[in-house]
Amino acid sequence: MWRKFIRLHVNTLVAADFFTKNVITPLGIRVAYCLMFIHVGTRKVYLSPPTYHPHEQWVRQQARNVLMWLEDNDLPIRFILHDRDAKLLYGFDRVFENAGVQRVRTPVLAPDANAFAESWIGSFKRECLNHFLCFSLGHLEHITDEYVRFFNKFRPHQSLGNRTLPVAQMGSPEGIT
Numbered sequence: 261m262w263r264k265f266i267r268l269h270v271n272t273l274v275a276a277d278f279f280t281k282n283v284i285t286p287l288g289i290r291v292a293y294c295l296m297f298i299h300v301g302t303r304k305v306y307l308s309p310p311t312y313h314p315h316e317q318w319v320r321q322q323a324r325n326v327l328m329w330l331e332d333n334d335l336p337i338r339f340i341l342h343d344r345d346a347k348l349l350y351g352f353d354r355v356f357e358n359a360g361v362q363r364v365r366t367p368v369l370a371p372d373a374n375a376f377a378e379s380w381i382g383s384f385k386r387e388c389l390n391h392f393l394c395f396s397l398g399h400l401e402h403i404t405d406e407y408v409r410f411f412n413k414f415r416p417h418q419s420l421g422n423r424t425l426p427v428a429q430m431g432s433p434e435g436i437t
């Protein structure tokens with residue numbers, strides 16, 4: 261049933277999740293939080309700027325930001341998929357609800373239900389983030405921005421025949437499969 265839901269709504273489904281990165285500051289190590297969104301049908305990613313304090317106002321603003329990004333990129337959204345993380349407070353879902361987007365929460369202790377977000381975060385950490393020490397939120401934001409730009413424009417995707425997202429969006433040339 262879950263696979264059928266994903267298959268039916270792949271082009272209007274956005275998955276979201278948090279990840280963290282330790283940042284070395286003059287006051288010691290601090291935990292930075294980033295909120296990522298992936299449009300499942302196109303695999304395009306939007307990543308929030310990092311913060312040390314993902315409070316409700318910040319989370320609501322990230323919801324508004326991703327809605328604007330989706331609109332600017334002509335990416336439809338009908339469903340937002342996320343886990344039951346306490347940081348994704350009532351206000352987060354309310355922003356999407358007011359935009360006509362339905363919330364889909366994953367079951368408790370079922371990270372595989374949000375496989376698109378979990379997979380992207382794992383790849384991002386293995387391919388990029390684990391290779392850097394970050395010394396400020398600005399430093400972390402620079403690294404994340406560059407990787408997302410690379411991912412959305414230049415990274416080959418195995419599930420797309422090792423094509424980049426822009427090439428895959430254009431479709432296959434005649435006679436090539």
